[in-house]
Amino acid sequence: MLIRRPADILPSEITPRALFEGRRDFIRRAGLGLAAGAALWHGLPARGAQAAQRLAPLQPSAFSTDEARTDVGHATTYNNFYEFGTGKDDPLRNAHRMQVRPWTVRVEGLVNKPRSFDLDELLRLAPLEERIYRLRCVEGWSMVIPWAGFPLAALLKAVEPQGSAKYVQFVTHYDAEIMTRRPVLIWPYTEGLRLDEALHQMTLLTFGMYGEVLPHQNGAPVRVVVPWKYGFKSAKSIVAIRLVEEEPITAWNRYAPQEYGFYSNVNPEVSHPRWSQATERRIGELRRRPTLMFNGYAEQVAQLYQGMDLKKYY
Numbered sequence: 001m002l003i004r005r006p007a008d009i010l011p012s013e014i015t016p017r018a019l020f021e022g023r024r025d026f027i028r029r030a031g032l033g034l035a036a037g038a039a040l041w042h043g044l045p046a047r048g049a050q051a052a053q054r055l056a057p058l059q060p061s062a063f064s065t066d067e068a069r070t071d072v073g074h075a076t077t078y079n080n081f082y083e084f085g086t087g088k089d090d091p092l093r094n095a096h097r098m099q100v101r102p103w104t105v106r107v108e109g110l111v112n113k114p115r116s117f118d119l120d121e122l123l124r125l126a127p128l129e130e131r132i133y134r135l136r137c138v139e140g141w142s143m144v145i146p147w148a149g150f151p152l153a154a155l156l157k158a159v160e161p162q163g164s165a166k167y168v169q170f171v172t173h174y175d176a177e178i179m180t181r182r183p184v185l186i187w188p189y190t191e192g193l194r195l196d197e198a199l200h201q202m203t204l205l206t207f208g209m210y211g212e213v214l215p216h217q218n219g220a221p222v223r224v225v226v227p228w229k230y231g232f233k234s235a236k237s238i239v240a241i242r243l244v245e246e247e248p249i250t251a252w253n254r255y256a257p258q259e260y261g262f263y264s265n266v267n268p269e270v271s272h273p274r275w276s277q278a279t280e281r282r283i284g285e286l287r288r289r290p291t292l293m294f295n296g297y298a299e300q301v302a303q304l305y306q307g308m309d310l311k312k313y314y
């Protein structure tokens with residue numbers, strides 16, 4: 001689908017209804033270009049039941065890495081989205097059942113202007129940038145993904161956090177009709193950041209990847225991406241953002257507090273209790289490579305943790 005310039009396009013046209021209503025049009029997907037083609041190679045359609053929708057041209061970002069991007073067919077078929085199953089291709093098979101339009105995100109708690117935003121209102125807050133970030137999963141693999149989004153700070157500033165707000169909690173979509181009922185984690189999946197982390201310019205409110213709107217399995221229609229932290233901090237399919245005073249409950253921390261801390265900064269020196277975090281396998285490569293402190297973003301984020309014992313606050 002061809003895209004006009006951002007100036008003459010309404011945000012609602014970027015996210016057309018048909019796209020998000022889960023067409024079961026499996027044949028057409030074969031002709032939908034790179035994403036579909038790459039995934040067909042793996043024997044699965046890249047988007048489950050949705051057609052790809054290209055975004056308007058994106059502003060490049062100085063925060064982007066120039067490392068080689070992970071093949072889109074891997075990034076859209078090898079996913080963690082436990083609501084849809086714990087197998088790597090379960091999200092691809094199942095997430096298309098999620099209705100992602102209409103969609104609203106409530107922003108509430110310790111803010112002067114609590115309110116709900118629909119997708120179009122979110123997209124009007126700031127221009128979408130392309131941010132090519134490394135994503136490092138706590139399981140020991142990593143990818144390089146060109147995301148499309150803008151700093152979460154643009155949304156947080158719009159609601160005016162109060163002085164007492166110290167943390168941000170993300171609550172994600174849960175629907176027992178289409179997602180697992182097994183208590184793999186406590187649903188809905190929740191995550192959290194300290195307010196200064198959430199306001200950091202690298203924390204991206206994300207709507208797309210590889211120049212297209214987010215596939216369902218990657219957290220459509222809106223997720224966060226926090227590239228210096230393990231992947232599970234980058235919550236998918238967000239429905240509420242709460243500003244709170246105390247460190248919020250997070251799904252993985254509640255599941256296994258000794259294994260998954262609130263901070264979960266990528267740190268090769270702090271092992272997971274059951275495995276080392278010193279190396280990782282970049283998806284698409286064979287040899288493991290060393291994991292870098294803060295996933296290679298120390299220059300940008302290390303000052304957030306000055307004076308903190310990162311072994312204690314893992």
Ligand SMILES: Nc1nc2c(c(=O)[nH]1)N[C@H]1C(S)=C(S)[C@@H](COP(=O)(O)O)O[C@H]1N2
Binds near residue numbers: 235
């Ligand atoms: N709602 C929700 N968000 C989630 C998860 C999840 O299970 N549910 N998994 C996380 C994990 S462990 C990782 S590594 C990343 C994976 O993102 P990707 O599939 O887009 O690469 O999503 C994170 N966000």
Ligand SMILES: [Mo]
Binds near residue numbers: 136138139231232
């Ligand atoms: Mo992960």
